[in-house]
Amino acid sequence: SQTIHQWPATLVQPVGSPLSLECTVEGTSNPNLYWYRQAAGRGLQLLFYSVGIGQISSEVPQNLSASRPQDRQFILSSKKLLLSDSGFYLCAWSIPGLAGGYNEQFFGPGTRLTVL
Amino acid sequence: AQSVAQPEDQVNVAEGNPLTVKCTYSVSGNPYLFWYVQYPNRGLQFLLKYITGDNLVKGSYGFEAEFNKSQTSFHLKKPSALVSDSALYFCAVRDSGSARQLTFGSGTQLTVLP
Numbered sequence: 001s002q003t004i005h006q007w008p009a010t011l012v013q014p015v016g017s018p019l020s021l022e023c024t025v026e027g028t029s030n031p032n033l034y035w036y037r038q039a040a041g042r043g044l045q046l047l048f049y050s051v052g053i054g055q056i057s058s059e060v061p062q063n064l065s066a067s068r069p070q071d072r073q074f075i076l077s078s079k080k081l082l083l084s085d086s087g088f089y090l091c092a093w094s095i096p097g098l099a100g101g102y103n104e105q106f107f108g109p110g111t112r113l114t115v116l
Numbered sequence: 117a118q119s120v121a122q123p124e125d126q127v128n129v130a131e132g133n134p135l136t137v138k139c140t141y142s143v144s145g146n147p148y149l150f151w152y153v154q155y156p157n158r159g160l161q162f163l164l165k166y167i168t169g170d171n172l173v174k175g176s177y178g179f180e181a182e183f184n185k186s187q188t189s190f191h192l193k194k195p196s197a198l199v200s201d202s203a204l205y206f207c208a209v210r211d212s213g214s215a216r217q218l219t220f221g222s223g224t225q226l227t228v229l230p
Contacts, residue, residue: 034217044160044206044220059217090159104150105218107159 002027006091006108013115019064019078021111023091026072031093033074034105035066038088050074051096086115118143118211122221129197130229137192137224139207146212149190151181154204154223163205166190177201197228 003026013019025031035047046059048066056066063082067075074091089112092105119142129135141147148167152160164175171183181192192205207221 042204043222046217049217088157092160104162104165106162107152109159110157112157 002093002106004091004093004106004108006089006111008111009109010112011114013081013113015083015115016080019076019081019085019113021076021089021091021113023074023076023108024072025074025093028072028093028095030071030096032096033068034092034094035074035076036090036092038090038110039086044090047076081115083115086113088112118147118209118219120207120209120219120221122205122207122224124224125222126225126227128227128229131199132196135194135197135201135226135228137205137207137226139190139192139221140188141190141207141209142188143209143211147188147190148210148212149181149183150208150210150218151175151179151190151192152206152208152220154206160206163192199228199230202226202228 005024007022033050036044037047038044048056048058050056050068053068053071064078088110090110091108094103094105121140123138127137150165151163153163154160163179164173164181166173166183174180179192179194181190183190204223204225206223208218210218
């Protein structure tokens, strides 16, 4: 069966520090991968998605970047964190290819980021 | 453009009573619709989806949803609520005619009172 992991679970970082959040998926090949941010425990904002290694699409311009160095690894990064980057970051995957865009996404447990 | 609305921030229901969480959508093509549930400080869990076919979709934990094309709605329902159903519920939509990914609603907090 497929599983999705995220770490760390919680993170407290000072403003201006770098960020690296990692997401890995097991039990499937070439999944579509997604990064979301959830602010104030409510709506989800899609940040990035990837349909393959090195293929990253950004949904909104921001202080963050994403990379996919391996098939089942998705990394969210920042060079300098802002206060507004605080939130709950969720990684998700769906089945590969175009069909993945029309099927359900499976979410990881999330990372709670607090920027002070 | 695709969008989804959850008109109620909060829904309260007594245990054992039926529950409904509302969702309406807007798409230009055919809608692909999803419901997810989120417990505190956890990721989202998939409940059910409508892609095509029968308008009544049955999902996990006794939940079901009815697709209504004329009213552009996809309300989530359960015949008898449990206290453990208390959580945050999200509706999401994908437009078949769009390259955009899923768009999520703002969420509805369901509280089932014992």
